[in-house]
Amino acid sequence: MDWDSYRFDPTNLGYLGFLAALGWFVDSLRPLAIFGFFFLFWFWPLGSTVRSIASPAEDPTDWIQLGDRRYYGTYFLTMLPTMVNPYVVLASLGQIGGQLVILARYSLRLPGPEDRTQTVDYRLPFDGTWTVINGSVRREHSHSWSMYTQRYAYDFLITDEQGRTHLGDGRENEDYYCFDEPIRAPAGGVVVDVADGHRDGPRPGGSLDVFQRDIRGNYVTIDHGDVYSVLAHLTPGSFAVDEGQRVERGELIGRCGNSGNSTEPHLHFHVQDHPNFYLGMGLPIEFERVRIERPTEGTTTTAERAYVEAGQRVSHGREGPRTDRETRTATPER
Template sequence: MTVRHPISSDAETESGRLAAIRRRVPDPMYVFLLGFLSVPGYLFDSLARLQLFALFFLAGLWPLVVAVVGTVLGLGSGSDGADEEAPTDWIDMGDRATNVRTLVAMLALQFQPILLVTGILQTAGHVPILARYRGSLPSPTSFESDVDYRLPFEGTWTVVNGSPDRDYSHSWGILTQRYAHDFVITDDDGRTHEGERGPPAAYHCFGEPILAPADGVVVSTRVDHRDYHRTDGWMDPLQRSILGNHVVIEHADDEYSVLAHLERGSVQVEPGDRVERGQRIARCGNSGNSTEPHLHFHVQDHPNFFLGAGLPVRFGPLETDHPRTGPERHDETYVHAGQRVRHVGRR
């Protein structure tokens, strides 16, 4: 749920090398799930040998290993893809010191009681999700939505995290957030804020209106979480929900959008309210598991955050832009990390 800060220009190909590593290593999430076979071993003496399967839980540390390597140590030039530039390299979101602080905060908050329970529930939720799909999870080639989704904001925003492609997925190993996106607003220099990294109000997207992405009915909301005052890589140590203030909307059977990190007191809808596509529902904030103001958005197949499988969705109509490719207009398309995106009227 955090905004991951791309490395500064002195190591601009580092994220490309990380992508190369991810392509070569099997998804450790499936190895991690073998650890649940150890549970009967702790419940029944006759099955004590199953406790050895608990070692597979160590695979859950893989995302932290990648973060440490990419943020602190760097990678040698011999990796495949060493010359590959990440699509987000043009976005200026902090220097290496900010990235290190983010990593330290991630490690420290693993033991915060609420986040510890949240991590366990997220991981345990993978079991019913995989069982529901018999291991064949929704993908851009297998899932097609009938819902007419639009971007959940007006104006031009930047996709800082997220893509239907594994290399630049928001969180490929977290099934709920596999197809999530993080959106910010950048200026012409790729900066997300005015001046130095200061209070949330200094960020271009803070307080901007957030809109319903499609017609639907509000399922749940949270409105009372504080917006953390720091934006220099630290995360709120007193957070009570990784989503912070949020809205969950049902758009169709088994399709629920989640809009998170909203500004405290800005949510304008309540559970049971019917909303229309493009209706203002809240403002962008910095609440929950967030390192700076941004909008987290994803669609899942269940109203419960821990039990829903993430779904890939197309937005439309919109214009996409990237410094290396230029603007393109689409009636409907997926959006990818590094793109500037803007909702446009229908032709």
């Protein structure tokens, strides 16, 4: 049995804080209000951040200029009110319940890359060269190892050669290289869920949208047969597909945005084994004909099928001519 597959993460204790809500609103359950202290466990990752600053270790994403003190300060200031947003609370409760269902479905033996044969041929869900900011099949660089649905998820964005994700000061969504870029179907299938109408976060650069109504923002779910892909944080009004529509591999789905639980424009992408976002176990994804640049190593390879990892710049191995916008976004700021 692979105990590392579900090794306990203290951050999960933060979800017990929601029991305090019963104490806040039901007089007979007032003693439960003490569970509010469990919310402090959500700051557990901050300890890892402090330790990494004090004793820096080599990380494949070190070359990416994601944020400064203002960025992370803004993030933590907006995280607190976001945690009590009713929509986020409900999503968190859904994730807690989903975790238990997934564990029961797999009898505590969660699947990994060695446990399944991929039956769907996935392409990268975009054109041009993007950077993997989060995601790996390995625990240390996983998007969310302890969140089973998103264990093998990826966050993609576009960087320039200096590792910057935006032009200027990054105060507007339009400053970001990936904003409004086309997002494409990773494989053929049927659209089973589309959610639109969620605004893009109005203050990118570390700030969460405290008024978000869905952590996914605008998203689409595609049924590829026995597995489902989720593409999230798209910009409102950009969808080119409807629920029930058949889509082909590479077909335009929508455009990259900053909606939902997001600090700056990016694409969230993962594959799961159930159409319900909360009940599906995340599955590892190998992409076809992918060109992989490793800036920290100075190497570039092209593979017929490969997993991608945080810190890599990835594109299709047989990439066509760049558009004007793609050329502009790849040019370093002067």
